[in-house]
Amino acid sequence: MFATRAQPVASVLSAGxxxxxxATLREIQLRLNSIKNIGKITKSxxxxxxxxxxxxxxxxxxxxxxxxxxxxxxxxxxxxxLETESNIWVVSSSDRGxxxxxxxxxxxxxxxxxxxxxxxxxxxxVLGDKAKNQMTRSNRGDIKLSFNQIGxxxxxxxxxxxxxxxxxxxxxxxxxxxxxxxxxxSAIAYEATPIKNYSIEAFKASENFTAYELDExxxxxxxxxxxxxxxxxxxxxxxxxxxxxxxxxxENATKNAGEMVDxxxxxxxxxxxxxxxxxxxxxxxxxxxx
Amino acid sequence: MNFLARSVRAVRPVRMVRSYATEAAATGLRxxxxxxxxxxxxxxxxxxxxIAAVSGDMGILASHVPSIEQLRPGVVEIIENAATKKFxxxxxFATMNPDSSLNINAIEAFPVEDFSAETVRHNLAEAQRVAxxxxxxxxxxxxxxxxxxxxxxxxAINAK
Numbered sequence: 387m388f389a390t391r392a393q394p395v396a397s398v399l400s401a402g403x404x405x406x407x408x409a410t411l412r413e414i415q416l417r418l419n420s421i422k423n424i425g426k427i428t429k430s431x432x433x434x435x436x437x438x439x440x441x442x443x444x445x446x447x448x449x450x451x452x453x454x455x456x457x458x459x460x461x462x463x464x465x466x467x468l469e470t471e472s473n474i475w476v477v478s479s480s481d482r483g484x485x486x487x488x489x490x491x492x493x494x495x496x497x498x499x500x501x502x503x504x505x506x507x508x509x510x511x512v513l514g515d516k517a518k519n520q521m522t523r524s525n526r527g528d529i530k531l532s533f534n535q536i537g538x539x540x541x542x543x544x545x546x547x548x549x550x551x552x553x554x555x556x557x558x559x560x561x562x563x564x565x566x567x568x569x570x571x572s573a574i575a576y577e578a579t580p581i582k583n584y585s586i587e588a589f590k591a592s593e594n595f596t597a598y599e600l601d602e603x604x605x606x607x608x609x610x611x612x613x614x615x616x617x618x619x620x621x622x623x624x625x626x627x628x629x630x631x632x633x634x635x636x637e638n639a640t641k642n643a644g645e646m647v648d649x650x651x652x653x654x655x656x657x658x659x660x661x662x663x664x665x666x667x668x669x670x671x672x673x674x675x676x
Numbered sequence: 677m678n679f680l681a682r683s684v685r686a687v688r689p690v691r692m693v694r695s696y697a698t699e700a701a702a703t704g705l706r707x708x709x710x711x712x713x714x715x716x717x718x719x720x721x722x723x724x725x726x727i728a729a730v731s732g733d734m735g736i737l738a739s740h741v742p743s744i745e746q747l748r749p750g751v752v753e754i755i756e757n758a759a760t761k762k763f764x765x766x767x768x769f770a771t772m773n774p775d776s777s778l779n780i781n782a783i784e785a786f787p788v789e790d791f792s793a794e795t796v797r798h799n800l801a802e803a804q805r806v807a808x809x810x811x812x813x814x815x816x817x818x819x820x821x822x823x824x825x826x827x828x829x830x831x832a833i834n835a836k
Contacts, residue, residue, distance in 0.1 A: 447715075448715045451708070452711070452715070455708045455771075458771070458773060459773070462742075462774060543783065600743055607769075608744055
């Protein structure tokens with residue numbers, strides 16, 4: 387009888403919470419603890435990401451100017467891809483998750499560019515497991531090569547040239563290469579951007595090519611060198627974008643966890659108060675009934 | 677004629693002084709010198725740059741003929757208005773653009789005076805040993821490249 391009377395009181399005060407007070411309190415306590423723990427974890431992940439951001443950003447600055455100096459030749463020569471050339475798509479991402487939409491951003495951009503491009507597709511090469519998962523969904527047949535173990539630390543030039551070498555010596559035949567990476571725009575913004583690596587033929591056919599003096603043999607080496615440079619640039623800048631995206635994602639997660647903790651604490655206290663009130667009511671009504 | 681113009685071998689000091697007084701004053705050579713992990717010069721105005729290319733050593737001044745040169749392991753000497761800096765590079769490319777800007781992309785580059793002659797000698801002996809008696813063909817080739825780099829490095833240190 388007491389129990390039936392206690393019920394409405396409790397449910398009014400703790401709206402939406404189950405009426406079995408003791409169990410509910412327990413449950414809320416458990417959830418509260420687990421969310422507090424998650425908040426602690428995301429907070430420390432945010433700290434780690436923030437320390438990595440500044441390092442990655444410094445590396446990006448140098449990699450960017452390194453890449454830009456090599457790209458200056460194409461710009462000066464006014465190179466455009468030839469019509470009939472096949473193109474290979476290199477998607478630059480990493481193995482690590484928990485960093486917002488960084489991987490889907492490159493994957494989406496690649497899909498869009500492949501759909502828009504008229505050149506025959508020689509294949510897709512994916513750097514990083516996360517983007518590989520996304521690309522297999524739409525372009526399973528086109529994926530020729532994939533690399534993993536990317537994104538633990540700042541990518542080195544040795545890694546980039548190893549990847550470039552593997553792509554160049556593989557069975558995949560291609561003329562031009564387009565590398566898609568996340569361009570670092572600001573600490574909170576990134577955008578998937580392509581870098582073009584032209585073929586030797588396209589470079590020879592370009593408008594101001596005749597201004598340059600060079601040996602045939604050097605040109606081939608230079609083109610391979612440029613490919614490695616561009617790959618390095620894409621990897622390092624992608625890494626910087628990823629780290630700042632990770633920091634933002636973790637910051638938001640920490641904030642959300644904090645909000646949930648506040649809300650749950652409120653519910654917990656209300657439920658506890660309700661339980662006490664209902665027990666008091668029981669005692670008082672019991673006493674007055676005598 | 678062009679060949680002569682671009683492969684001016686390490687010019688004599690007298691010429692160097694004159695070249696910087698006349699050439700650099702006009703438009704100036706703008707140098708960007710970068711290695712993957714560091715930007716050594718960024719669009720800096722310099723008087724002359726001497727590089728060791730595969731096709732021969734050359735000195736580059738402002739309004740040099742546009743060209744693409746592959747660097748061999750050797751010294752890149754940068755003559756600024758007051759001082760001269762020497763870097764040893766392991767390899768890379770130099771591109772001279774029509775707008776008088778010179779881009780040098782190297783894999784590794786360090787000032788010559790930072791190398792320890794002792795260590796170089798030690799490593800060279802080690803590399804020569806491997807080159808002569810390496811286990812696999814690949815290993816021997818890698819050691820031969822190492823010997824080549826170290827020999828030119830040693831030459832650069834001794835020339836200092």
